[in-house]
Amino acid sequence: MNYQRQQQMQKPQPKYQFYATLLDGFEGYINSSRTYQEYWGFSENPSKTEEEFEQEQYQGLIDRINRVPFESEAADRGTAFNEVIDCIIENRISTTMEIKSFKESGVIAVHYKQHVFNFPFDICVEVAKYLKDALTQQFTDGIIETKYGPVRLYGYIDQLLPFKIVDIKTTSKYSAFKYQNNWQHKVYPFCLKQNGVDIDEFEYVITDFKNTWSEHYRFIPEKDVVELTSHVERFIEFLELNREKITDTKIFCLDAIEVVE
Known part of the structure; x- marks a missing residue:
């Protein structure tokens, strides 16, 4: 048997695969209480209760996992x-x-x-x-090791410059550090490094079509890989608790390996 083929067969295959913005969706769900308080906490007559909002976030995440058209x-x-x-x-x-x-x-x-x-x-x-001169829509993926086994992370980088990763965001209302809890600025540098591309700088370019802003982040492996691993493991636990509700089995690597977001 070809040695390289044998090595590939022996390499542990991932049990899960997550695209970067799906981790953002999970972040939104687990922080639904904080988001509710931010928007409705001081309202005397909120349009929905906190429990209703959390259920909306939960169902939205399940639908996103199942790739329900919207x-x-x-x-x-x-x-x-x-x-x-x-x-x-x-x-x-x-x-x-x-x-x-x-x-x-x-x-x-x-x-x-x-x-x-x-x-x-x-x-x-x-x-x-x-x-x-940026490279646009660059696919990247990588394997992160967790206590539940290897997990494939992947996604498309909006723009890739020689020393910086850029993601474009459009918004109706901007506040400082709006995207600090997003996971793209940790997933993409992590994946690129696994593919031999050593870029730590990440920038969100944001516009409301009247003004533009930037948020800059630096990938620090010693800290960010630990945080990323923890978040991935929490998401796995969520998936297993709700496995009976998940109809799209790509996330469990039971279908073909996903190559598009």
Whole structure:
């Protein structure tokens, strides 16, 4: 038997596989009480109780695990804006949506799904210029060891620069360090390092289409791998407690290895 093939067969196969933003979804669920207090804690007549909000977050996470189709204008807007930036950086025409530039009116119009989004021309150019020459939509994955066995982590990096990973965020309202509890700035550097790419710097580029902001994070393996491992293990425990509700078995590596987010 070929030695390399034998080594591959002997290598432990992952029992779970999680894409980076799914870990964000789990983060949102376990912090649902904090989020509720932030938005409704001081309201005399909240539109929902804390228990109702937590149940919504729970069901939303289960649906996300099961890849239940859903419509989100905010998510579609973010996808459309990201495609505009990628097209400008790569000087290409989109193959997934219709994009037209109207310099005289200062907008870039995007027809995507059932929506038409009008993005400020100057914001699009500003962000694309800032990310000039970046590699876009770069897939990465890696294996993290946990007490429950090896787990595959994966995802698509929005923009990859020589010394920095960048993720674009669109929002209707921004507050400082809004994305500090996200896991992309830990998952992506971790995965890249496993593939021989040593990049510790991570930046979220954020816009509300009026202004732009940046959040910078540095991957510190000694600290971040420990935190990432703990979060992954908590998610595994959640999955096993709710296994009877999970219909999409890709997350348990029972189907083909997932290669798209």
